[in-house]
Structure formats: structure tokens, C-alpha cells
Amino acid sequence: MSDQFVLTxxxxxxxxRTILFNKKGEIVASSQKEFRQIYPKPGWVxxxxxxxxxxxSGSAHKVIEEASRFNAKVACIGITNQRETTVVWDRExxxxxxxxxxxxxxxxxxxxxxxxxxxxxxxxxYRTGLILDSYxxxxxxxxxxxxxxxxxxxxxxxxxxxxxxxxWLIWKLTNGKVHVTDVSNASRTMMYNxxxxxxxxxxxxxxxxxxxxxPEVKSSSEVYGYTTKDLFGVEIxxxxxxxxxxxxxxxxxxxxxxxxxxxxxxxxFMLCNTGSEIVSSGNNMVTTIGWQINGQTVYALxxxxxxxxxxxxxxxxxxxxxKSSSEVEALAAKVSDNGGVYLVPALTGLGAPHWDQYARGxxxxxxxxxxxxxxxxxxxxxxxxxxxxxxxAMQEDLGSPIKELRVDGGAAxxxxxxxxxxxxxxxxxxxxVIFETTALGAAYLAGLATGFWKDLEEIKGQKAIERTFVxxxxxxxxxxxxxxxxxxxxxxxxxxxxxx
Numbered sequence: 001m002s003d004q005f006v007l008t009x010x011x012x013x014x015x016x017r018t019i020l021f022n023k024k025g026e027i028v029a030s031s032q033k034e035f036r037q038i039y040p041k042p043g044w045v046x047x048x049x050x051x052x053x054x055x056x057s058g059s060a061h062k063v064i065e066e067a068s069r070f071n072a073k074v075a076c077i078g079i080t081n082q083r084e085t086t087v088v089w090d091r092e093x094x095x096x097x098x099x100x101x102x103x104x105x106x107x108x109x110x111x112x113x114x115x116x117x118x119x120x121x122x123x124x125x126y127r128t129g130l131i132l133d134s135y136x137x138x139x140x141x142x143x144x145x146x147x148x149x150x151x152x153x154x155x156x157x158x159x160x161x162x163x164x165x166x167x168w169l170i171w172k173l174t175n176g177k178v179h180v181t182d183v184s185n186a187s188r189t190m191m192y193n194x195x196x197x198x199x200x201x202x203x204x205x206x207x208x209x210x211x212x213x214x215p216e217v218k219s220s221s222e223v224y225g226y227t228t229k230d231l232f233g234v235e236i237x238x239x240x241x242x243x244x245x246x247x248x249x250x251x252x253x254x255x256x257x258x259x260x261x262x263x264x265x266x267x268x269f270m271l272c273n274t275g276s277e278i279v280s281s282g283n284n285m286v287t288t289i290g291w292q293i294n295g296q297t298v299y300a301l302x303x304x305x306x307x308x309x310x311x312x313x314x315x316x317x318x319x320x321x322x323k324s325s326s327e328v329e330a331l332a333a334k335v336s337d338n339g340g341v342y343l344v345p346a347l348t349g350l351g352a353p354h355w356d357q358y359a360r361g362x363x364x365x366x367x368x369x370x371x372x373x374x375x376x377x378x379x380x381x382x383x384x385x386x387x388x389x390x391x392x393a394m395q396e397d398l399g400s401p402i403k404e405l406r407v408d409g410g411a412a413x414x415x416x417x418x419x420x421x422x423x424x425x426x427x428x429x430x431x432x433v434i435f436e437t438t439a440l441g442a443a444y445l446a447g448l449a450t451g452f453w454k455d456l457e458e459i460k461g462q463k464a465i466e467r468t469f470v471x472x473x474x475x476x477x478x479x480x481x482x483x484x485x486x487x488x489x490x491x492x493x494x495x496x497x498x499x500x
Contacts, residue, residue, distance in 0.1 A: 004075040005067065006447045007236070008439040009056055011081045011165050012244065013102065013266040014313075016056035018063040019439040020072065023452070025462040027436060029066045031059035038099060043106040043348070046099035049087045052165065053172050057231070064232055077173075077227065078240030078446030080247035080438050081165035083188045086140035088151065088213070089168070091161050094176055098148045100165070101140040104267075104306060104348045108139035109357045110498060120206065127193045127200055129278070129287030131355055135304070136190035137164060142207045158212040164188070166241050167215045170224060173238060178225035181215045182241035183297065187289040192217070194278065194289055197297065220246075220291040221445040240446030244438050245269040246290050249300065251441030252406045252432065253463055255456055260394070260402050262387055263438065264411035267351070268308035270390045272301045272398065283393035284353040293448065301397060303352035303390030307345040307361070309411035311379045314347065321372040329414050332377035338481075340365040342488035343378035345386065350493070353393035360495040364488050383411060384421040385485040391425060406430045408437040415469075423473035424482060433464040 005028060010017040014037065020029040033055040038046040064074065084103035089096045101107070112134050115121070121132040130136055141162055145152045154160045163171065167181045186192040186199075191209065193200040197217075204211055218224055220242050226235040242250060245263055249271045252261040257275035262268060271290065278287055278299050290300040312325045322328050346359040363375060395402050404427055411417060412431055422429040434440055447453040471478075 003071055003073050004452065005072050006076055006078060006443040006452055007060070007063065007074045008078045008080065008443045008446070009060060009169060010244075010436070010439040010442065011052060011056055011079070011169060013082045013104070016052060016059055017439065018056070018059040019436055019443075020063050020067055020074075021440060021443045025434060025440055025443070025459070027434065028072070029063045031062040033059045041107075043109075045102040045104040045348070047085065047102055049089070049096040049100045049168055052100065053169070056169060057172070060232070074232070074236050075452050076237045076239045076446045076450045078442030078444075079166050079169055079238065080242055080244050080442035081169070081185070083164060083185060083243035083245065084135060084137050084140075085165050086137045086144065086162070087165065087168045088141065088144045088160055088162050089171070090154070091159055091176070094171070097151050097160065098144050101144065103135060105140065106134050106348060106357055108134040108143055111139055111142075113498065124190060124203065125280070127195065127203065128190050129187065129194045130190050131284060131286055132190075133355060134357065135351070136188060138190035138203070138207050138209070141209055145209065155210045155213045160213050161215070162213045163215050164243075166243075170238055173227045173231065174225045175228045179215045180218050180224050182218055182220045183289045183292045184220055184243045184246040185241065186217045188243055194287065194299070219293060219295075221293045221449040223449060237450060238446075239449035240442050240444070242291055242442055242445055245271055245302065246288070246300070247441035247445070248408055248438040249273065249441065250291055250444055251437030251439070252408060253460060254406065255460070258398070258400070259406070260404070261406040261408065264308050264383065264407065264409035264417070266308060266310045268305035268383060268387055268409075270303045270387065270394065272394055272402070274299045274301055279397060281393075281397045283397050284355050285394055285397055286352070291445065293445070301394055303394055305386045305390065306349060306351045307347045308383050308386070309409065311343070311345040311347070311382060312411065315376060315379055321376065328376050328380065329416050331373050332380050332416055334373040335371075335377055338378045338381055339370055339374040340367065340484075341370050341374040341378040342484055343375065343382045344488050344492040345379065345382045346492050352390050354389070354493065356493050358496040358498060359493045362488065362492040362495070364491055365484070380414065380417045381420055381481070384417060384424060385482070387421060388424050388482065402427065404428045404430060406432070408432060408435055418469045419472065422469035422471050424478045426471050426478070429469040430465050431467045431469070433466045
């Protein structure tokens with residue numbers, strides 16, 4: 001199989017990437033294309049689904065063209081994607097009826113509040129594993145059906161299709177022949193019962209969603225269909241799907257129960273493998289499906305942080321104190337500490353373990369001597385503090401200490417951030433050689449389905465740690481910093497008043 005490779009389509013929140021992996025799990029070619037972020041109103045976030053497709057297919061063509069220069073053959077395709085983001089399109093024309101509503105979008109917050117008053121929160125948590133929140137797909141889909149003219153009528157007539165981004169991409173890749181998702185993505189919709197492994201009819205009725213609009217739910221590793229020949233010149237099996245965080249967990253080889261990883265992307269997402277056990281959280285973690293292979297379903301506890309690495313983009317694009325995201329570490333390193341400045345990155349509310357959709361971002365502790373370096377450092381520390389909160393809550397749910405943290409994602413390249421993370425957590429932080437663990441996880445899932453990799457044992461042989469960060473800060477200093485963080489956090493919570 002020396003001339004065979006696995007192609008991963010890695011569709012994220014801000015860009016679409018395509019990566020080609022060899023048998024050793026090494027990157028041999030890649031391409032990335034950014035796409036627009038659309039903000040129609042405060043708290044609303046949208047993407048153009050056609051633009052996502054053009055960005056993703058464009059990057060894929062570029063990688064396949066590059067691969068053809070060394071006679072590489074694509075054995076199969078894996079797909080990983082931003083989760084919860086909701087697309088609805090016409091089954092006949094393939095055209096979206098509205099922009100994709102992004103996972104960060106808060107437009108259905110008040111509707112969710114109303115359901116909590118009706119005691120649906122406990123039912124939804126038990127059946128789906130999720131917190132009742134506008135973060136997930138169900139209320140976004142409901143909004144589209146109820147606010148786009150004619151959408152509900154078409155949906156009831158079976159003329160519309162819903163999907164998360166994986167489903168949308170597979171529809172496009174197969175020219176509308178395949179309408180599927182996998183269990184990991186389905187478990188993020190707030191419509192899928194993770195206990196019965198099926199769409200929950202009572203929840204569909206609650207949200208007013210016709211079942212005919214939903215995709216068929218498959219495992220995370222099987223052949224779902226083939227790309228049309230006119231797309232890449234050859235039909236290629238699509239054989240792996242996982243939501244981005246589940247894919248990263250798989251790519252980090254968290255195959256054993258109790259293994260934990262944190263991805264520092266646009267948001268931060270910590271997942272802990274709980275094996276075949278469904279662990280219900282008492283600390284506002286969500287219970288989710290990690291993956292399903294050969295009929296075996298693996299569950300996970302997850303803590304989601306809405307604003308992670310995107311706070312650095314905010315420093316660049318909105319505050320203008322850096323010209324590129326890579327400059328933030330050097331700027332933050334100009335000062336030895338935060339100078340008493342704390343930045344709470346609650347730009348779209350707070351996720352786990354707080355789940356405060358009315359919280360907002362805050363910079364506090366400013367004095368006349370505070371400068372851009374203090375703010376840059378406070379921004380990075382804000383990412384680490386949020387991760388600390390999640391890990392503490394997750395440990396309590398598990399009833400046992402977490403002894404190590406595996407990390408990945410764009411912001412994990414930042415040595416200052418990773419060292420600070422180890423300092424306040426007090427446990428080793430392991431950074432892998434291959435940073436693109438999300439794409440690698442999807443590649444592994446696809447390759448396992450087609451025999452490209454024989455089994456998990458073969459994959460485990462590829463594990464390699466690039467660097468280990470261990471605690472260097474004195475305990476009294478880290479405790480003092482955490483105390484300051486909690487004080488700042490209390491000021492940011494419930495900042496926005498719900499509309500009457």
C-alpha cells in the first residue's frame with residue numbers, strides 16, 4: 001500500500017482543510033481555505049453552506065493535484081467537522097434554504113429558557129446526554145423551519161434535508177445520493193437518544209421537527225458511499241465520520257477508559273473516554289458518544305468552552321494589538337505576569353461547567369500601567385483558566401483524579417500557554433508530534449473501515465509525544481491566580497439581561 005493514502009476533509013469553524021496521510025499517520029500534503037464569518041445580529045453567527053463546500057472541495061482538489069505528482073492514490077476519505085452547526089437544503093435542487101446556523105449562535109437562548117421552565121431539561125439530559133442549550137442543533141433547526149418562508153411545509157412534505165456539516169459535505173460529494181451522519185454527530189443534535197441509539201420521537205415532537213428531514217445514522221467507521229467520478233476523476237469510498245472533538249480524541253489515541261484530551265481550537269473541548277458506560281454529570285458536563293466501531297459504542301464526558309483560540313483572533317481583528325495570531329506569544333512574553341489583569345473570554349457566553357448564555361467577555365483589573373502585553377497574557381491565561389474549570393468539574397464526575405492531559409489544536413503550539421496550563425493544573429501536559437489530531441482521527445476511522453490500517457493495535461504503534469510540559473510554578477502562586485480568575489469570572493456572569 002506504499003502508493004495508497006488516506007484523505008481527510010477537516011471542515012472547521014473558520015476554515016476548510018484537506019490533509020493527506022500516509023500509512024505511518026504522517027502528513028504528506030495539505031491545503032487550507034478560510035471562509036466568511038457572518039454576524040447578522042449580536043449573538044447570531046452564520047456560514048454560507050455553498051461557500052463551505054467551495055472552500056472544502058477547493059482545498060481537496062489542491063491536495064489531490066499535489067498527490068498526483070508522486071502517483072499517490074487515495075484509498076478512502078474521512079470527514080471531520082465543526083459540530084452542531086445546522087444546514088437545511090432542498091432535496092431536489094440541493095440549495096440551502098438559509099445560511100448554516102453556527103454552533104456559537106445564541107438566537108434560540110430564550111426559547112431554551114422557556115423549555116427549562118417546563119422541566120424538559122432533565123428529560124433532554126437523560127436521553128441525549130446534553131445540557132438544554134441553544135448551542136446544539138435542534139433549536140437551530142426549529143428556528144429555520146419556523147422562520148424561513150415555506151420551510152416547514154416543505155419539510156413536512158419530505159422535500160427538505162437537514163444535516164450537520166458532515167452530512168452536507170457527503171451529500172455534495174455523492175451528488176445527493178447519500179444522506180447520512182454518524183453517531184458522534186447525531187449525539188450533538190439534542191434530538192438523538194444516546195441510550196436507544198435512535199432519533200427520539202418525543203423530542204422531535206417537542207421541537208416540531210418532521211423525522212423525514214433527518215439523515216440516517218451510521219457508525220463512525222464504515223463505507224457510506226462514493227464520491228462522484230466527475231469530482232476527483234475516480235470514485236473514492238467515504239468511510240469515516242466523526243465530529244471534530246471526537247475525531248481529535250480518537251487521533252490522540254484515547255482508546256482506553258479514563259484517557260483525556262483537550263483541543264485548543266476556536267473553542268476548547270475536553271473529552272474523557274468513559275468506555276461503554278454512560279456517565280451522567282453533576283457538574284454541567286455533557287455526555288456524548290465518542291465513536292462507534294464494529295458495533296461497539298464508546299461514550300465520553302465532554303466539557304465545551306465556547307471561546308478558546310478565537311480570543312486571539314479577537315485581539316488581532318478587533319483590538320488590533322497583533323497583526324497575526326502567531327505574534328501573541330511574543331507579545332505576552334514581554335511581561336512576567338498578567339499585572340493583575342484578567343480577561344474572561346465569554347464573547348458568546350460561558351460553556352462548561354458554568355453554562356451561562358448571558359455572560360459576556362470582560363477585561364478587569366486594569367490600571368494606568370496596564371499595557372497590550374498584559375492583555376495578551378491575560379487572554380492566553382483566560383483560555384487556560386477555563387480549561388482548569390472544566391478539568392476540576394470532570395474529575396468530580398469521574399470520582400477519580402485526572403493524571404495527565406493530552407493537547408492539540410492550533411493554540412497548543414503556544415509554549416507559554418501550554419506551560420501556564422501545566423502550572424495551574426499541576427499535571428503533565430503532553431503535546432503530540434502530529435498536531436492535526438482531529439484530521440488524523442478521521443483518517444484512522446476511514447482507514448480502519450477499508451483495511452488501510454488493520455486494527456487499533458497497529459495505530460497505537462504510531463504514538464509520539466513532541467513535548468511534555470510539567471508544573472514549574474509554586475503552589476501559592478497558582479492558587480492566588482486561580483482565586484483572581486474566579487473573582488473576575490463572577491463579574492462576567494449574567495451580564496446580559498434576558499429580554500422580557
